[in-house]
Amino acid sequence: MQFIESEILAGELVPVLLGQSVETNETAKRIFRRYRLISHVFCEKKPRVFGLTFCTKYHIIRHAAGEGLMLTALLDFAKRLANADVIYYLIPCTVDYANFVWRYHDELEPYYVIADWQEMQRVWYGEEES
Structure with a gap:
């Protein structure tokens, strides 16, 4: 993670x-x-089709390792740069991860701004033109 820092x-x-x-x-x-911000994606595997994109950095956490490892990885990621005055904006991009975030909301909230359901929908599908 040194290069990320x-x-x-x-x-x-x-x-x-x-x-x-x-x-x-x-x-x-x-x-x-x-x-012009790079998104950090925490997921089970890096997809081939989207893997060469210039706008993401992948952090692979094997699904078999369980939710505990994902939670630890997210907390460690945030704590490594805790003194850098950055704002982490956590956006679950699947229903399973939305449920994960709600289960561990109390642990994640001190480190992350967490998108609520309406915000997730807006971010996933884009803002409607008025």
Whole structure:
């Protein structure tokens, strides 16, 4: 994770996406287009199709390891840069990960701004044009 620490600037918003889905890839692209921010994706495996994208960094946590390892990985990621004055924005990109976030909300909330259901829908599918 040393290379990640050197790439994240103080005061920067850090999008952290959970799970791998079409919404994950589209959300990361949308965030990059609008804000020029790299999204960090925590998921079970790096997909071949989206794996070469320039707007994501993958953190692979094997599903068989269980939820405890995913929770530990997320907390360790946030704690490593705790003094860097960054804002972690946690966006679950599948229903399973949304449920995971709600189960561990109390543990994650001190380190992450957590998207609520309406915000997740808006981020996944984009803002409607008015």
